[in-house]
């Protein structure tokens with residue numbers, strides 16, 4: 161497994177969590193700065209995973225060779241007042257470069273994109289993989305687990321549920337109003353109209369809440385590391401233990417194809433070969449259907465922006 165940008169806020173924390181994971185044999189930690197320091201520090205922890213550090217672009221290929229799972233939390237985070245799309249200018253090029261290296265060195269790996277704007281960086285990665293003839297849409301994931309984690313937390317707090325048994329489906333994309341929690345599908349739970357509105361708003365703009373609270377010092381890192389590790393844990397269960405797991409992720413998907421949308425997040429069944437089933441959305445409430453209708457044009461713009469970026473830089 162390889163953690164890209166391992167010295168960053170998310171990178172360090174997710175590396176720490178995954179160093180303890182019993183199914184991880186090796187953690188290859190790459191960053192353009194400080195990777196050896198983080199790797200040496202983590203390597204003293206008495207758990208099974210062997211930790212190696214790779215610093216700077218000259219060592220990127222070596223970091224990636226042989227990886228089964230690659231996690232990409234590379235690039236700049238938001239500051240107050242910014243949208244995730246404002247990060248495109250810097251992060252699009254970073255993700256494109258890393259996707260190229262993945263295509264060259266471990267084209268069969270499960271690739272997990274955390275870098276924002278996820279709605280555009282996943283299409284960028286897909287287009288780069290296509291250029292190298294190695295695109296497998298079943299193995300490229302935009303990590304939207306933090307939206308699910310937030311939904312589980314906020315809804316459990318509001319309704320007094322056992323959070324460990326709460327698993328809410330969140331569909332759409334990963335930015336503001338493209339994030340659509342399906343609160344109407346939580347078994348045995350009913351909400352007032354005002355609870356639905358306020359919980360949905362809280363889940364959609366949870367990221368902004370953290371950006372504001374950090375006041376210029378970045379965005380969610382610890383909850384993101386937890387969420388990313390939770391998603392990777394599921395992939396490892398599929399890959400190593402040969403299980404079929406269920407998780408939400410932003411992938412190339414048939415789910416919203418009828419509305420002209422190529423990438424969409426929904427619940428998926430995933431096994432060792434990648435996505436095996438795109439779980440249908442089921443019945444949406446009128447409120448959720450309106451959110452879906454609002455999400456579609458935004459996602460379309462975000463996806464086109466990513467695809468065009470790769471086309472124009474060829």
Ligand code: NAD
Pocket residue numbers: 164165166167168169170171190191192193233234235236237238247251254257258273274275276277278303304305306307334378379380381384
């Ligand atoms: P950070 O600034 O703490 O870390 C970013 C790291 O990226 C740094 O270590 C930096 O050296 C590294 N980096 C820069 N250019 C690179 C390159 N070319 N190759 C490899 N690494 C490079 O930022 P962070 O808080 O860890 O956030 C990282 C990204 O994750 C941001 O884009 C942020 O918006 C995104 N994010 C996504 C989610 C999500 O739910 N998907 C949640 C939180 C944050």
Ligand code: LMR
Pocket residue numbers: 237238244276306366367368370371379380
């Ligand atoms: C989040 O949801 O916390 C991340 O996408 C980071 C951000 O910019 O909000």
